[in-house]
Amino acid sequence: MLNIALFGPPGAGKGTQAKKLAEKYNLTYISTGDILRREIAESTELGLEAKAIIEQGGLVSDEIIVQIIENSIKMNPDSKGILFDGFPRTYAQAYILDGLLIKMNTKLSCLLSLEVPKPELINRMMLRAEKEKRADDKKEVVENRLREYELKTVPVIDFYNQQGKYYPIDGIGTVEEVFERLTERIEDILSQTLLNVVFFGPPGAGKGTQAKRIAKRFNMEYVSTGEMIRKEVANQTELGKIAEPFLETGDIVPDDIAIRLIERKIANHNNTKGFIFKGFPSTLVQAYILSGLMKKSDTSISLVIELKTSTLQAIKRLTARSKTNKARTYDMNMDTIIHRMEVYEQRSGKIAEFYKVQDKMVSFNGDIDENKLHELIASTIEKAFKEIRK
Numbered sequence: 001m002l003n004i005a006l007f008g009p010p011g012a013g014k015g016t017q018a019k020k021l022a023e024k025y026n027l028t029y030i031s032t033g034d035i036l037r038r039e040i041a042e043s044t045e046l047g048l049e050a051k052a053i054i055e056q057g058g059l060v061s062d063e064i065i066v067q068i069i070e071n072s073i074k075m076n077p078d079s080k081g082i083l084f085d086g087f088p089r090t091y092a093q094a095y096i097l098d099g100l101l102i103k104m105n106t107k108l109s110c111l112l113s114l115e116v117p118k119p120e121l122i123n124r125m126m127l128r129a130e131k132e133k134r135a136d137d138k139k140e141v142v143e144n145r146l147r148e149y150e151l152k153t154v155p156v157i158d159f160y161n162q163q164g165k166y167y168p169i170d171g172i173g174t175v176e177e178v179f180e181r182l183t184e185r186i187e188d189i190l191s192q193t194l195l196n197v198v199f200f201g202p203p204g205a206g207k208g209t210q211a212k213r214i215a216k217r218f219n220m221e222y223v224s225t226g227e228m229i230r231k232e233v234a235n236q237t238e239l240g241k242i243a244e245p246f247l248e249t250g251d252i253v254p255d256d257i258a259i260r261l262i263e264r265k266i267a268n269h270n271n272t273k274g275f276i277f278k279g280f281p282s283t284l285v286q287a288y289i290l291s292g293l294m295k296k297s298d299t300s301i302s303l304v305i306e307l308k309t310s311t312l313q314a315i316k317r318l319t320a321r322s323k324t325n326k327a328r329t330y331d332m333n334m335d336t337i338i339h340r341m342e343v344y345e346q347r348s349g350k351i352a353e354f355y356k357v358q359d360k361m362v363s364f365n366g367d368i369d370e371n372k373l374h375e376l377i378a379s380t381i382e383k384a385f386k387e388i389r390k
């Protein structure tokens, strides 16, 4: 979801630009100012409470604003996100917005701040006063609104600056020019959205083969916990020594090890389009852990590719691999292969369920031709990229 807060002093052009942006990106448009003016016009209880404050150029209470936002967040089903105009307007409202979006299982993408110097702001509002007759566009009220902005609203910038979500935009120029600056910035933010994918399936299903090809083709980072653990073992690092016995028997290594390795991988990436996880999660607990790991980097798992294969096919592939130089220690005897398949069978149902209820799982027949399968998965990945970047 693309959730934008359009920010800036009174008269900066928030309303003007917001309407165009909402249309272009198919966003639900929420202007607290417009809603309050409507409430006043309809003489509702809320409107009566807000009227005097607005006419003096003050800010209405956060309590009133929460009610307004909660009522208007009921989005239309086609909406791709929300565009806030005039909210958050206090430091407290920034936290309120966080809470509201968490409740909706989403987050703010960016705060786009229209920068316009004070004399131009006053100029614009005086011009608007002639056309629109807004009760708060009188000279002394405008002065008060600008003071309120400096005092109570500017601190909101800090809140988002700390999260790297604050983007100042030059608000001087024609409406079209400013709009172009805004959309350029939005496109840029959208292109940075990561697509994170889990490859899931029994041993021998072809996860590694397919996951690596997809990572290469889409410029994504391949994260195989198995591969990372083998490297640690080979180098006899502290983590490697702990992991070694588990690897040899084909058992799942302790979660702490995989977590450290994944954290390291995420921290060291540069310029990736997303992460591809293979071999993790292999338990329900790890599925929860992965959600947390993603959250920590302000991202999430978007897609789970399940490769299905018959037991017979998997055994054939693993024994074939055991005769090549890619042989794993746990490929070498049938007992270990069967043990790994049993471990998978015991644990996989709950993981599948975890992602199915989130509507993230897409299943493929892993027994078909490798190239054909690759193309099928690639087109699913392409669609997913379009989806998150819309």
Ligand code: AP5
Residues within 6 Å of the ligand: 008, 009, 010, 011, 012, 013, 014, 015, 016, 017, 032, 033, 034, 036, 053, 054, 057, 058, 059, 060, 061, 065, 085, 086, 087, 088, 089, 090, 093, 124, 125, 127, 128, 136, 145, 171, 172, 173, 174, 175, 178
């Ligand atoms: P609100 O309605 O949000 O008003 P505001 O923030 O003061 O902003 P404006 O609507 O005046 O300006 P704008 O940035 O939208 O500019 P516009 O596009 O119209 O809030 C009103 C009151 O409600 C507040 O004072 C407060 O009391 C209360 N309130 C609202 N939200 C609240 C909250 N969250 N918490 C507490 N209280 C809240 O453009 C201005 C003019 O310039 C227009 O005439 C336009 O045509 C023109 N213009 C636009 N772009 C350009 C350009 N590029 N070049 C030349 N002219 C331009």
Ligand code: MG
Residues within 6 Å of the ligand: 014, 015, 016, 033
């Ligand atoms: Mg406005």
